[in-house]
Amino acid sequence: MLSIVIPTRNEPLIEELIAQIKKTMKTITDDYEILAVDKSEDDTAHKLRDLNVKVIDQQSKGLGGAILEGLAAAQGNSVIVMDADLSHDPKFIPTFLEKSSEGFDIVIGSRRIKGGGIVGWGIYRKAVSGVGNLLGRWIAGIRVSDMTSGYRLYSHEVIKTLEFQKFRSSGYAFQLEVLAEASRKGFRTGAVPIVFHDRVEGVSKLTKKDVLEFALTVTWLGLLRLMNAFRRPGSIVQNRKKCEE
Numbered sequence: 001m002l003s004i005v006i007p008t009r010n011e012p013l014i015e016e017l018i019a020q021i022k023k024t025m026k027t028i029t030d031d032y033e034i035l036a037v038d039k040s041e042d043d044t045a046h047k048l049r050d051l052n053v054k055v056i057d058q059q060s061k062g063l064g065g066a067i068l069e070g071l072a073a074a075q076g077n078s079v080i081v082m083d084a085d086l087s088h089d090p091k092f093i094p095t096f097l098e099k100s101s102e103g104f105d106i107v108i109g110s111r112r113i114k115g116g117g118i119v120g121w122g123i124y125r126k127a128v129s130g131v132g133n134l135l136g137r138w139i140a141g142i143r144v145s146d147m148t149s150g151y152r153l154y155s156h157e158v159i160k161t162l163e164f165q166k167f168r169s170s171g172y173a174f175q176l177e178v179l180a181e182a183s184r185k186g187f188r189t190g191a192v193p194i195v196f197h198d199r200v201e202g203v204s205k206l207t208k209k210d211v212l213e214f215a216l217t218v219t220w221l222g223l224l225r226l227m228n229a230f231r232r233p234g235s236i237v238q239n240r241k242k243c244e245e
């Protein structure tokens with residue numbers, strides 16, 4: 001079974017997204033569930049329930065917390081996580097499944113490989129994402145082309161194995177931490193190209209606090225990496241080799 005987890009926080013176009021997912025899934029399989037993890041003040045949860053989508057009222061804080069609650073509740077042997085603002089087009093779902101069937105434990109929808117792209121972002125968002133990816137690579141040693149992308153597939157094995165309770169980040173930095181942890185545990189990460197369209201309705205929830213948490217997480221992961229290198233000389237090189245992208 002496939003689970004599709006959608007973190008939602010005040011998303012006016014949620015009904016359109018659910019319709020698009022259902023349309024795509026019709027061409028693939030009936031054996032899937034949609035799980036929304038909601039922290040809205042508006043009628044997003046109400047709209048979802050009207051469409052018979054399972055809604056979890058988020059108890060934790062932040063985007064990372066929402067994703068964790070979704071992963072914990074998901075029943076599928078593969079779990080796709082995607083945004084609720086139509087930035088992540090469901091038409092790419094089949095390519096995630098193909099890539100995962102090639103033996104990848106995590107599949108990233110990458111905007112930074114051939115065939116991928118970003119439509120509609122201004123200079124600030126491009127800079128935050130670009131610098132985030134560079135620091136993630138140089139300092140934290142994560143060899144993934146688009147480590148801030150939230151459009152991903154996780155295998156059940158990854159979800160079962162990673163010790164999420166030990167994670168430090170609760171916001172957007174979760175995206176980075178999960179990749180570092182998965183790489184440390186020897187999981188394979190692959191990428192498929194996606195074209196990301198900036199939202200046309202609602203507002204972005206990325207805050208300065210998230211950017212700060214991201215920077216602290218990069219630093220922390222960099223320190224961990226250094227400590228590992230002292231303990232096990234050669235571990236950094238081994239880590240690099242694990243990157244399949």
Ligand SMILES: Nc1nc2c(ncn2[C@@H]2O[C@H](COP(=O)(O)OP(=O)(O)O)[C@@H](O)[C@H]2O)c(=O)[nH]1
Nearest residue numbers: 007008009037038039062063066083084204205
């Ligand atoms: N449940 C939940 N969803 C969130 C939270 N923060 C962001 N989201 C959702 O996560 C996705 C990404 O957020 P978005 O504001 O689009 O970020 P951006 O695309 O990076 O500007 C969207 O579906 C949001 O509704 C949160 O604290 N809780």
Ligand SMILES: [Mg+2]
Nearest residue numbers: 083085087199
């Ligand atoms: Mg968005």
